[in-house]
Amino acid sequence: MLDLAIGTLTQGLIYALVAFGVYITYTILDFPDLSVDGSFPLGAAVTAVLLSRGADPYLTLLAGVGAGALAGLCTGLIHVKLHVRNLLAGIITQTALFSINLQIAGSNLTVDRSVDTIFSAPPTMALLGGLSLMGRKLAVSLVLVLLVKLLLDVYFQTKSGLLLRAVGDNPVLVTSLAQDMGDRKILGLVLSNALVALAGCIVCHEQRSFSATMGTGQVVFGLAAVIIGISLFRKMSFVRGTTAVLAGSVLYKICIQAAISIGLPANLLKLVTAVLFLLVLVFSGRKGEEIIHA
Amino acid sequence: MLEVQHICKTYNPGSVTEMRLFEDFSLSVDDGQFVSIIGSNGSGKTSLLNILCGSIAADSGDVLVGGQSISRLRDYQRYATMGRVYQNPALGTCPNLTMLENLSLADNKGKPYGLGWGVSKKRVGFYRELLSGLGLGLEDKLNVRMGSLSGGQRQAIALLMASMTPLQFLILDEHTAALDPKTAEVIMHLTDRIIREKHLTAMMVTHNLRYAVEYGDRILMMNQGRIVFDRAGAAKADTSIEEVLGLFNRISIGCEN
Numbered sequence: 001m002l003d004l005a006i007g008t009l010t011q012g013l014i015y016a017l018v019a020f021g022v023y024i025t026y027t028i029l030d031f032p033d034l035s036v037d038g039s040f041p042l043g044a045a046v047t048a049v050l051l052s053r054g055a056d057p058y059l060t061l062l063a064g065v066g067a068g069a070l071a072g073l074c075t076g077l078i079h080v081k082l083h084v085r086n087l088l089a090g091i092i093t094q095t096a097l098f099s100i101n102l103q104i105a106g107s108n109l110t111v112d113r114s115v116d117t118i119f120s121a122p123p124t125m126a127l128l129g130g131l132s133l134m135g136r137k138l139a140v141s142l143v144l145v146l147l148v149k150l151l152l153d154v155y156f157q158t159k160s161g162l163l164l165r166a167v168g169d170n171p172v173l174v175t176s177l178a179q180d181m182g183d184r185k186i187l188g189l190v191l192s193n194a195l196v197a198l199a200g201c202i203v204c205h206e207q208r209s210f211s212a213t214m215g216t217g218q219v220v221f222g223l224a225a226v227i228i229g230i231s232l233f234r235k236m237s238f239v240r241g242t243t244a245v246l247a248g249s250v251l252y253k254i255c256i257q258a259a260i261s262i263g264l265p266a267n268l269l270k271l272v273t274a275v276l277f278l279l280v281l282v283f284s285g286r287k288g289e290e291i292i293h294a
Numbered sequence: 295m296l297e298v299q300h301i302c303k304t305y306n307p308g309s310v311t312e313m314r315l316f317e318d319f320s321l322s323v324d325d326g327q328f329v330s331i332i333g334s335n336g337s338g339k340t341s342l343l344n345i346l347c348g349s350i351a352a353d354s355g356d357v358l359v360g361g362q363s364i365s366r367l368r369d370y371q372r373y374a375t376m377g378r379v380y381q382n383p384a385l386g387t388c389p390n391l392t393m394l395e396n397l398s399l400a401d402n403k404g405k406p407y408g409l410g411w412g413v414s415k416k417r418v419g420f421y422r423e424l425l426s427g428l429g430l431g432l433e434d435k436l437n438v439r440m441g442s443l444s445g446g447q448r449q450a451i452a453l454l455m456a457s458m459t460p461l462q463f464l465i466l467d468e469h470t471a472a473l474d475p476k477t478a479e480v481i482m483h484l485t486d487r488i489i490r491e492k493h494l495t496a497m498m499v500t501h502n503l504r505y506a507v508e509y510g511d512r513i514l515m516m517n518q519g520r521i522v523f524d525r526a527g528a529a530k531a532d533t534s535i536e537e538v539l540g541l542f543n544r545i546s547i548g549c550e551n
Binding site for chain 2: 155157158159160161162163165166169170172173174175176177178179180181
């Protein structure tokens with residue numbers, strides 16, 4: 001039971017990175033970005049290949065971030081420079097990434113047991129050697145996610161971050177400030193997909209595998225986590241957007257785990273997800289239209 | 295000197311709704327001139343502003359600033375020397391950012407938006423001073439979300455933000471039209487003060503004939519893409535509201551028939 005709780009919490013934390021990514025595009029930029037379903041497995045594919053070839057496990061995190069950033073750049077350029085609608089730009093990148101991910105990994109890929117991951121490499125063991133593998137997964141994920149959250153919180157207070165928030169809030173003002181809104185959108189997409197790919201990367205460390213279909217439903221998860229989190233804390237304006245989204249992600253994973261625990265067949269999981277998502281949208285009273293910002 | 299030369303603009307060309315608005319339209323505005331532009335709906339006032347700001351492209355013709363063509367510049371590049379206030383107060387500020395964050399964003403115009411802190415503590419005193427100059431009691435609301443302020447308050451901030459950093463042109467697009475008469479009066483006073491203090495070249499589109507007559511040093515009336523009335527300086531000062539209203543009515547009736 002305790003293992004299950006720790007496992008679920010770890011999932012909630014790792015996947016919060018996907019939710020942060022969706023938060024940046026959907027809530028802050030007002031850009032429904034579907035590339036997420038492709039950039040998540042991209043992070044995992046890059047990581048699986050690098051780990052199998054004996055790369056430093058910590059460096060795979062950077063590689064994942066870099067690959068995700070490139071995916072975001074693609075969506076951004078397609079939308080801004082080629083004037084393709086935001087939804088379609090994301091779909092194009094997502095579709096292309098499915099093949100690209102398979103090209104990178106060759107096929108579905110399993111990382112050998114003998115290979116060290118960020119949860120078992122010597123530096124981690126030196127610090128957290130006293131903990132079980134489950135405990136180390138939780139601790140490392142917690143540190144990584146809190147670090148990312150802190151960096152995001154700081155970033156949103158910088159000039160660049162303020163302007164990014166302005167893009168979704170009032171695009172006209174960004175232009176009036178003599179700034180190219182397209183460039184800012186691209187920046188947001190790069191950031192968002194880098195975070196999503198980082199999640200894929202950590203999941204790959206955690207599961208020791210990459211599968212081409214692991215990205216399916218990540219956008220929906222991200223949206224649900226963002227909307228649950230923000231709806232929950234709507235009345236509490238002192239709670240930061242990132243905190244709310246983190247809570248939303250953990251809560252969502254708990255709900256799904258609870259559904260499985262009471263004997264829900266795995267085949268029905270996506271249906272439950274869809275119904276849960278719909279319920280949140282209806283009861284939060286916003287139907288996904290207007291969401292408050294950071 | 296701001297010059298619009300031989301502008302042509304046709305909306306929906308080739309379709310049944312084709313509307314030829316500007317045909318060889320030209321206008322020049324001296325530096326430091328405050329021009330009020332009036333005219334009925336569809337006369338081309340807002341299209342003219344949009345062509346100046348690069349929001350829409352003219353089919354042909356040129357826009358020059360100080361003799362240099364700016365036609366090739368994108369809209370955001372033109373805003374480097376321009377400020378614009380819209381009819382809708384929501385367009386001038388970010389509703390989900392605080393007033394302080396909004397002012398800080400505007401204060402940074404012309405400099406890169408990098409990784410420095412978005413809000414500078416050192417500037418807070420300056421913002422307070424600006425706000426207390428409005429006389430709207432906004433100086434104590436720096437940390438309030440912009441969206442929770444009234445339309446008039448937002449428009450006042452939008453005006454401050456548009457004119458905060460050094461600029462050449464102020465474009466006012468019916469910026470008092472959505473406000474109640476008293477607030478409109480306050481905003482109009484503020485507008486006039488800012489234009490005078492900063493020696494700006496201003497183009498103000500308005501439906502309020504009284505504002506057009508009372509404020510500014512040049513008055514233009516447009517109709518169907520042409521200038522039908524243009525007075526500046528002393529002649530403008532002698533222009534009465536009755537005269538303008540009479541002409542306006544004659545033109546409007548002419549349109550309807």
